[in-house]
Amino acid sequence: MDGTLAIAANNLTSPIILFFMLGVAAAFARSDLSIPEAVAKGLSIYLLLAIGFKGGVSVAGHGVDTTLVLSLLAGAALSFALPVIAFALLRGITRLSVTDAAAVAGHYGSISIVTFVAASSVATSAGLSPEGYMVAVAAVMEAPAILSALWIIARFGTTSADMEEGLIREILLNGSIVLLVGSFFIGWATGDEGMQLIAPFIEEPFQGVLCLFLLDMGLVAGRGLREARSVLTAGLFAFGVLMPIIGAGVGAGTGLLLGLSPGGVMLFMTLAASASYIAVPAAMRVALPEANPSIYLTLSLGVTFPFNLTLGIPIYLAISRALTGG
Amino acid sequence: MDGTLAIAANNLTSPIILFFMLGVAAAFARSDLSIPEAVAKGLSIYLLLAIGFKGGVSVAGHGVDTTLVLSLLAGAALSFALPVIAFALLRGITRLSVTDAAAVAGHYGSISIVTFVAASSVATSAGLSPEGYMVAVAAVMEAPAILSALWIIARFGTTSADMEEGLIREILLNGSIVLLVGSFFIGWATGDEGMQLIAPFIEEPFQGVLCLFLLDMGLVAGRGLREARSVLTAGLFAFGVLMPIIGAGVGAGTGLLLGLSPGGVMLFMTLAASASYIAVPAAMRVALPEANPSIYLTLSLGVTFPFNLTLGIPIYLAISRALTGG
């Protein structure tokens, strides 16, 4: 495990993590440092386009693996299943209402694309080459968890979720899913030729843009933590750290069963371990307005995201290597 | 014409076109994908600065061609003349009122800078090297068409155009003209030395930024088409495809008379074929508020722009080559 510690230490001192910490620190210190909303959105659009495109180009290069379809199906299944585990855990170790617990649970079945990006970077610097279609798995995992959360409410809740026509369409056509999947197919269609054309835009400055984006994430997470200290009980905090570990375990098992490469297993773990903070929160506001957004946003962005970013990813890398011998 | 088909097919599968189509599809599917207004404006500023600067550097390198001044004059003349043709065509094949027809006509005398940029890319990948000053011709063609449209109204219309003091100044000092021309002169003044300094900003990421920008154009165009289906009659649609072809024909003749290179002729065709969607619409809202903006915006951005981008440009390339033997 010495190598793990080295990687963890190395990870903790990467500019990406340090800029995230700078953001958190600035928010806690009540600095007026802030990234304009339009710029933050522009950065997230850039990252989605770049990561989707790269995944597609990689699939174009390596051909369609036989496990691709299985991985997509497994991703969807995990996204459906993880909220149930999360819900049970939450009801066990916290005092959240059914509504709040279901809403939080939905977040943990879905994924965080920046966590995925950060894990991909670490995988690549560690010499692994994860399957390019993992980005499609990420896209597939975004939405099912929402339906799962609504099903939990319908089954165990007293308030009813607002499942009006249009919600499903809205969830599936969420901007980040459309951009990620669209860029993936464009990357697939244009392959290396396309990549050569736009690599100086999506490859070279990528890590730097990621730093700036994580500065923003740190500012938002820090502000959230500052405002929502009161909702963050010990039980919730424990959930925010335990659940990613459980998710990563489930992800590891699934990845091994699928026969993914070491990098693929690691990314599957990361996807299962990460929690949504874009698609799911928005869907919950529409369908489950009674659930308290401070709880799920604080847990997802304020606890689980930093945990994965700093400690989780190196751990998942080490475990994936140990399990796959990679 | 085999080569043309290959170029057309190649063009249709370039990332640039595919991102445009992704935008259109997302808008039609009512996805909430969107690029913040500030980011979209930032991208357009980047493109204008880059294309203007590059044009200027190219002129600095090749020296002032004797045909430069003639080309500028010819551009202005075309911008004045094309609206008259467009107006006659519109009155012939559509039922637009004089006001609406004049407003639309004004758009087709002016130019679309992104169409110009896309054509420049295609020209360069096809091994042509268009005259650098074509970007100055583009700038010169932006405004005269507006005066032409207003003259048509004064001559044939019942409502009067609002030609108050300040309008002309406003048209000529339109931000996109100022930035394009200003960057052109700065590129000219600083030449290769200047280019070396900022090439990693304006050269290398250019194609990638263009992809992102065309995603945005696709979103806006798709939204416009979705909203304005009702105004888009068969006659108008036919105009939106015919008029660029006519324009390209006139542009080809002019380019040949001027003795431009194959790339220059192709770009002249593209300029004449393209329709404005920034400078002219804004001027029309000021001077001709009675004209229906849905009509001219839908035609320009929803019909003619995609036509030029996908089919027009490869056709103009083939024709220019055939005519110049280039």
Next chain:
Amino acid sequence: MDGTLAIAANNLTSPIILFFMLGVAAAFARSDLSIPEAVAKGLSIYLLLAIGFKGGVSVAGHGVDTTLVLSLLAGAALSFALPVIAFALLRGITRLSVTDAAAVAGHYGSISIVTFVAASSVATSAGLSPEGYMVAVAAVMEAPAILSALWIIARFGTTSADMEEGLIREILLNGSIVLLVGSFFIGWATGDEGMQLIAPFIEEPFQGVLCLFLLDMGLVAGRGLREARSVLTAGLFAFGVLMPIIGAGVGAGTGLLLGLSPGGVMLFMTLAASASYIAVPAAMRVALPEANPSIYLTLSLGVTFPFNLTLGIPIYLAISRALTGG
């Protein structure tokens, strides 16, 4: 002094200066060219991050110089002291009230980070390699001048400054200071390894981004000059040109005493010569609302900034070389 003239001429025709002039000209001509606020803020965040990081990396490379701490202290002292000189000069050659004079004086003790960036570029192209920690000196010089201005008011003024709790914290945790210092420490911590990772983002496009940013500064400065012509008396204008020269003189002396390299002396001169237009104006609006912002903004951004950018920097370079024999 022939070399100086050459450098000055060269500087005047650099794309950076020309884009600034384009902005000023567009604003004077009342063009509607404008950079969205969010984009302008994004550009300034980029520049602060990049310049801070580069400074930190440079310190990581060269080790902590013994003069580092002394330079920081000297910077703080200068920031405290220069407003007193500025105040005396203003009361001598203009008719500003004590309140307005104190507010203006505060700006000249503090610094303009873009002026610093422009000077760094010129230094580097002239073959100098300024101490990396000069960026930390810049950060340290931002705030003390504000306290100095408030002290002047308390000592000589009739209105009292609003020194409520929170103001000091707000000044020290100003977003631009936090980002600059934070990026400096991250650059220091990650060193060359970190730089390699993000150089394609912060190194290569830097000069191009700077051009775009200076276009924006030109637009804002030009607009300010247009609106505030009436406040700009001959005395004020003289101050806006004299004060940077005096500041540069004091900076030169300090830099020599500290034993800085030719590039370091030049940057110290530039810092002392430049005037704040972000941190100090905001603090003055809070603490000294009676002071007229048109005066200090016009002087700082409309007079002193262009003076330093065009004439000041080459002069400081020449003097620094003459004094240090560099």
Next chain:
Amino acid sequence: MQTHTAKRVEIIIEAVMEERLTAALRKAGVTGFTVMPVLGGSGRSGQWTQEGEIGRARGMVNVACIIRPDRLDTLLDAAFEVVDRHIGVVSVVDCEVLRAERF
């Protein structure tokens, strides 16, 4: 200048509900409204700001709607249906408008 009595309704509503609100308004025959941005705010559910946010879970918008007095109740019914379970504020002010034919 000739003015006419009207009502100015302002609905501060979550950004995720904007499309549902405007669809409901149009369905109720209210076709004139203007959507304006919101930077942040505070209420029973705490304080928030849109700064740096990339998601839409927290954002709000302000929908302003000027309407003939006799159409007010239709509008409020339509709006209420959408805001009912959601956070947000609906306020109505008496106003005078130019060019009444436009409403």
Next chain:
Amino acid sequence: MQTHTAKRVEIIIEAVMEERLTAALRKAGVTGFTVMPVLGGSGRSGQWTQEGEIGRARGMVNVACIIRPDRLDTLLDAAFEVVDRHIGVVSVVDCEVLRAERF
């Protein structure tokens, strides 16, 4: 707290006409106003949004102007001249202001 009667006028007008409107207001002696952004809207000329737009043909802005009651007609005359042929909405509300000397 001492307040004073005033009028609050809000003019939703096309962005391309903003400068013409504010010039007309200043010419009419109305020097106090605030311009606020608009994201989108709907009216007789259809629905629109500013999202992703790079041109100014569709955008609108909201010009708010608080004014002494006796100056209202001057303001409305000046505004009407500019909006006359253009789309847009002008509404007037009675309000109370602090610090009347500022108006």
Next chain:
Amino acid sequence: MQTHTAKRVEIIIEAVMEERLTAALRKAGVTGFTVMPVLGGSGRSGQWTQEGEIGRARGMVNVACIIRPDRLDTLLDAAFEVVDRHIGVVSVVDCEVLRAERF
């Protein structure tokens, strides 16, 4: 639809003072307000626009606050303390609100 009488206060204030204003409001027990952006404006201190600005010396924001009539004076006192030496405009309008229990 059942509505209730309330007051709508809009405070146009310098961006640098926003935090001080909202802190003062909260201290006075006013926890409901919405902050909206401002693009530019004109007043006794001249005309300005936020376009391209990177600093906060010129920017303003619009803080809207709907409040029960009997709480108005508390709010105005708190607001006045902050705006006192600063530029800015405070206006109050009578309004009707849905869901009075929220205020």
